[in-house]
Amino acid sequence: MKHTKRGPVVAIDGPAGTGKSSVTKRLCQALKYVHVDTGALYRVVALSCLEKRVFLRQITEDPKSRVFSPEIEKIISDLSRELHIEFKQDLSRNPSNRVILNGEDVSDRIRTAEVSMASSAVSAVSGVRASLLGLQRKLGCAGHAILEGRDIGTVIFPDADVKFFMTASVEERAKRRLSELEASGADTPSYESLLRQIAERDRSDSTRQLAPLKKADDAIEIETTKLSLDEVVAKMEKIIREKVGSA
Numbered sequence: 001m002k003h004t005k006r007g008p009v010v011a012i013d014g015p016a017g018t019g020k021s022s023v024t025k026r027l028c029q030a031l032k033y034v035h036v037d038t039g040a041l042y043r044v045v046a047l048s049c050l051e052k053r054v055f056l057r058q059i060t061e062d063p064k065s066r067v068f069s070p071e072i073e074k075i076i077s078d079l080s081r082e083l084h085i086e087f088k089q090d091l092s093r094n095p096s097n098r099v100i101l102n103g104e105d106v107s108d109r110i111r112t113a114e115v116s117m118a119s120s121a122v123s124a125v126s127g128v129r130a131s132l133l134g135l136q137r138k139l140g141c142a143g144h145a146i147l148e149g150r151d152i153g154t155v156i157f158p159d160a161d162v163k164f165f166m167t168a169s170v171e172e173r174a175k176r177r178l179s180e181l182e183a184s185g186a187d188t189p190s191y192e193s194l195l196r197q198i199a200e201r202d203r204s205d206s207t208r209q210l211a212p213l214k215k216a217d218d219a220i221e222i223e224t225t226k227l228s229l230d231e232v233v234a235k236m237e238k239i240i241r242e243k244v245g246s247a
Contacts, residue, residue, distance in 0.1 A: 003134075005159070007143020008244040011152035014166035015202050015213060016116070017173025019224050019232060020148040023166070025097060026233045028146055031240060036139045037087065038149035038156065039119070040099045041132050043110035045080045046118035048101070054079065068125065077127025085135070113189055113197060120201050123150070124208040150205055153216035161244045163219035164236060172225045173198050 010033070012020050021037060028035040054075055068076065086100040099107045109115070122128050136156050140147050147156060153163035168176075174195040181188045189197075205213040215221060220239060224232050 003137045003141035005141050005143060007145070008161045009140050009143070009157050009159075010146040010240060010244075011157050011160035011163045011216075011219075012146060012148040012166060013150060013153050013164070013213070013215070013219065015150075015173070015198075015205065017177050017198055018166040018168045019176065019229065020166055022229055023232050023236065024146050024148045026229070027237055027240070030233070030237055031146075032144065034139070034142065034145040035087070035097050036136065036145050036147040037097060037099070038132075038136050038147055038152060040087075040110060041085055041135065042119040042123040042128070043115050044083060044085050044099060044101050044106060045076070045128055045132075046115050046122050047106060047110050048079055048083060049076055049122060050114065050118055052079065068121075073125050073127060076122055076125050077131065080122075080128045080131045087139075108184070108186075111184070112186065113194075116201070117197065120204045124204075124210055126210055129211060150213045151211040153219050154214060155211045158216070162240050163216050164222055164239075165215040165219040166222045166224055166232075168223070168225045170195060170199050170202070 010027075012024055014020055021039075024035050024037070027033065054072065084102050088098045088100055090096055090098050093107075097107075098105050099110060110119075133156065136147065139145065140157055147160075149156070153160055153165070174191055177194050177198065178188065178191055202213075222232060222236060227235075
């Protein structure tokens with residue numbers, strides 16, 4: 001089904017840990033745009049697979065083993081089509097952009113290290129990407145929306161009005177992830193373990209055959225290693241306002 005944009009769309013891509021979600025949240029607040037967290041959609045599919053004991057555990061234990069059998073791919077794809085996923089704002093919670101799966105808030109459960117690794121694997125399944133593509137475009141085409149993920153500017157919204165590609169060193173991203181986990185009270189792996197996980201996630205996302213992570217030709221690169229969150233937001237907000245204005 002073809003969706004027509006009813007307002008400006010901003011695409012923010014980049015590898016894990018570059019600050020895409022934090023930046024998008026702040027930009028949406030400043031510009032009164034809608035936040036469409038596409039990565040959360042794949043995390044929801046991964047969570048559902050893990051909880052239903054679809055054969056994903058081998059991938060979280062052996063990141064190099066990322067090829068599913070046709071039978072398992074079909075199970076994962078069928079499951080992704082059955083899920084009812086919504087985004088809701090709850091300003092009393094942090095993060096306020098809550099992810100609802102079949103009526104249940106799973107915002108915290110999809111942020112574990114296990115789900116992160118599994119989501120990279122399920123995102124490479126063509127049936128999953130196909131089932132979520134329409135949902136992502138529908139959400140974005142409502143207009144005045146910011147979508148963040150891995151392939152927004154190249155696959156989901158190649159016609160986005162503004163495209164960004166955020167980067168940061170692997171070391172800095174591991175530090176940020178460690179701080180997030182410590183602040184949330186979740187089980188905290190070692191810095192070295194996170195460093196390995198992020199490096200492996202980068203390799204997987206950028207080398208997969210289907211919709212690999214890459215910078216769109218017309219995307220604006222934002223290097224965030226030495227910038228504060230405030231500095232990154234200010235820089236990107238200025239660009240968006242210059243190109244399309246606010247809501």
